Amino acid sequence: MTDKMPVNPLLEGLASRAMPEPCSVVIFGATGDLTHRKLVPALYNLAADGDLPPGLSLVGFARRDKTDEVFRNELEEAARKYSRQAINDELWKNFASAICYHRSEFGELEGYHLLRERLHQLDKDRGTRGNRLYYLSAGPDQFENILTNLKDAGLADTAAAGWARVIVEKPFGTDLATARHLNEVVHKCFDEECTFRIDHFLGKETAQNIMVLRFANSLFEHLWNERYIDHVQITASEQLGIENRAGYYEGAGALRDMVQNHLLQLLTLIAMEPPTDLSADSIRDEKVKVLRSMRRIARQEVARSVVRGQYGAGSINGKAVGGYREEKNVKPESMTETYVALRLLVDNWRWANVPFYIRVGKRLPKGGTEIGIHFRNAPDVLFNRDQSGLRDGSQNVLVIRIQPDEGVSLRMQSKVPGASVRIQPVKMDFRYGTSFGKASPEAYERLLLDAMAGDATLFARRDEVEEAWKFIDDIEEGWHSEGNKSGLFFYPAGSWGPAEADQLIENDGRAWRRL
Numbered sequence: 001m002t003d004k005m006p007v008n009p010l011l012e013g014l015a016s017r018a019m020p021e022p023c024s025v026v027i028f029g030a031t032g033d034l035t036h037r038k039l040v041p042a043l044y045n046l047a048a049d050g051d052l053p054p055g056l057s058l059v060g061f062a063r064r065d066k067t068d069e070v071f072r073n074e075l076e077e078a079a080r081k082y083s084r085q086a087i088n089d090e091l092w093k094n095f096a097s098a099i100c101y102h103r104s105e106f107g108e109l110e111g112y113h114l115l116r117e118r119l120h121q122l123d124k125d126r127g128t129r130g131n132r133l134y135y136l137s138a139g140p141d142q143f144e145n146i147l148t149n150l151k152d153a154g155l156a157d158t159a160a161a162g163w164a165r166v167i168v169e170k171p172f173g174t175d176l177a178t179a180r181h182l183n184e185v186v187h188k189c190f191d192e193e194c195t196f197r198i199d200h201f202l203g204k205e206t207a208q209n210i211m212v213l214r215f216a217n218s219l220f221e222h223l224w225n226e227r228y229i230d231h232v233q234i235t236a237s238e239q240l241g242i243e244n245r246a247g248y249y250e251g252a253g254a255l256r257d258m259v260q261n262h263l264l265q266l267l268t269l270i271a272m273e274p275p276t277d278l279s280a281d282s283i284r285d286e287k288v289k290v291l292r293s294m295r296r297i298a299r300q301e302v303a304r305s306v307v308r309g310q311y312g313a314g315s316i317n318g319k320a321v322g323g324y325r326e327e328k329n330v331k332p333e334s335m336t337e338t339y340v341a342l343r344l345l346v347d348n349w350r351w352a353n354v355p356f357y358i359r360v361g362k363r364l365p366k367g368g369t370e371i372g373i374h375f376r377n378a379p380d381v382l383f384n385r386d387q388s389g390l391r392d393g394s395q396n397v398l399v400i401r402i403q404p405d406e407g408v409s410l411r412m413q414s415k416v417p418g419a420s421v422r423i424q425p426v427k428m429d430f431r432y433g434t435s436f437g438k439a440s441p442e443a444y445e446r447l448l449l450d451a452m453a454g455d456a457t458l459f460a461r462r463d464e465v466e467e468a469w470k471f472i473d474d475i476e477e478g479w480h481s482e483g484n485k486s487g488l489f490f491y492p493a494g495s496w497g498p499a500e501a502d503q504l505i506e507n508d509g510r511a512w513r514r515l
Helices: 009-015 033-048 068-082 089-096 109-126 140-152 176-189 205-215 246-271 280-293 299-305 382-387 432-436 443-453 462-480 499-506
Strands: 024-028 057-062 099-103 132-136 164-168 195-197 229-237 306-312 314-316 319-321 339-345 355-361 368-375 397-403 407-415 423-431 488-492
Touching: 024 033, 024 109, 033 057, 033 068, 033 089, 033 443, 057 109, 068 089, 068 099, 099 109, 109 140, 132 140, 140 164, 140 176, 164 176, 164 443, 176 462, 195 443, 195 462, 205 246, 205 397, 205 407, 229 246, 246 280, 246 306, 246 339, 246 355, 246 368, 246 462, 280 462, 299 306, 299 339, 299 462, 306 462, 306 499, 339 499, 355 499, 423 432, 488 499
Parallel strands: 024 057, 024 132, 057 099, 132 164, 164 195, 229 355, 306 488
Antiparallel strands: 229 368, 306 339, 314 319, 339 355, 368 397, 397 407, 407 423
16 A cells, blocks of 8 residues: 555656757857857756756857857857856856857858768767757748758758757748748758747746646636636737847838737637647647637728837936937838737637737837736626726736746735725735746747757647738738728837727727736
């Protein structure tokens, strides 16, 4: 006899994961900002936590002339600045010994043949077993060049005892047509199971926790439907402007830069049905169903359902800042949106007539990303008699904070101590840092580790990307079609966006949450 409780095999699988196999990670565009700020610090932190496979090798592929030593020194300087953990000199020395630099043009096939030779040598020297993980951190205009040359040089082929996988950074296309073209290019070079379209929002701890919150707690899931939820708000707010990214941002704008990928991905996690299991495809199947169920916004409805704005001059934290059109390399007459607010519906049994309000903006008063689940108010009796007619879903709100201060809070009504009956909202708050006594890993740490292990759960599948673009393209067409040009509204930097965005939600008797 034993008193030991039986272990749920599903939870046992969640608690322990296999160590990824030794591999070579090749970063294309390795001299860029993403490599220095995110990728290398993430890999170092994985090494510090003991999560990297033995023998892992890192190859930087870029066009600038550098030696291995210069490249390592630059990465060390960046890691000391951006790593979430302090750099241990001895550990860094060991980590840096696995780093090398490969100089080549992205469109130069010979450079890929030389890369293949170098990777074969690393297999012999470090035991990487023919396993390759390619990270496309170069400009999106180079994706096709890189993918085609990887294929032509034999670097996309799965070795007899190894594997080849590719991580593709956003933007994955600029509309449905370009996304489909890029998907075709990727498919000619890598199988879908070997393709990892990255969205760093899904690597954040709280985003990963949404399914656990819903499906591991009976407290919430039976309330997670149109009978009990009044509406849902998803907000992504930034204090920063475009930070010298005019070349990219002028061609993208807030809708394509943030809504198409990050925010629609969060919406699918909130709105999806329970998957049959925790495999990557089971989860992504349910997310695709949500995207297909979203009511398309017809051209003539765009002006009523979507607000686009652009920041003008103002102040952030008491410091004067210029408007978007004053930013370097931005056209003086630019119509690019830096703010979007939209109202959308998911036409399925669970969410019928529950509006989802999404907003994203730059140069707002406070930075943060959160999801607010607004439950229906209690009936207009007893304690709610004096609030007759109020239907804004503000009494009970479940807030999922994606960043910063990752965590979950629940707002409820409570009696204020004293003889009189006065009701005041109170908040129950859970924060990862205080509850678990340690900071959450950075998003790229989890995503890189999953790609090495071949787990695509937190990566977008081909049909996810295309379904999201279908929805976004309708809005873009409505904005730019002849005779139906929706207005661009201006807001001062440091405000919460244009007044028209407030009107969008107030028309339904509701109001935006303040972060």
